[in-house]
Amino acid sequence: MNALACSVFSIALCASAVPAAAAGDHVAADAQYKTDRQACLLLTEPVARQDCLREAGAVRQEARQGRRAPLPDADTLTRNALMRCQVHQAGSERDMCERMVRGEGRVQGDVPSGGVLRELTVTVPAPVPADAPR
DSSP, rough: HHHHHOOOOOOOHHHHHHHHHHHHHHHHHHHHHHHHHHHTTOSSHHHHHHHHHHHHHHHHHHHTTTTTOOOOHHHHHHHHHHHHGGGOHOOOOOHHHHHHHHSSSEEEEEEETTTTEEOOOEEEEEOOTTOOOO
């Protein structure tokens, strides 16, 4: 076989592998979509369910087009979680939220089962009444 024939054969082989790889991506994207859709259907609030289904469809479409966003690293996830703690106006509540993000307290559940419950127990001394003897 001459060099030109080998090149043509290699190109044909590579060209036939591209649709196969893309088909594999489509299968994986569709399988993930089915899993995501099932999780969405477990939501009881209609608006949340609708938003979840829309997002699952958008993720599948991007995955099928090869435009999947990379997963964020742990530092980015922590930074985002700390930013969500800013919603608490009281400093003590925001402080407890940030402590839980950093791993203090007890964690129950997981995302696939419907959510994560974080609990932090803090002992706060009782206030001293103004008319108490000193």
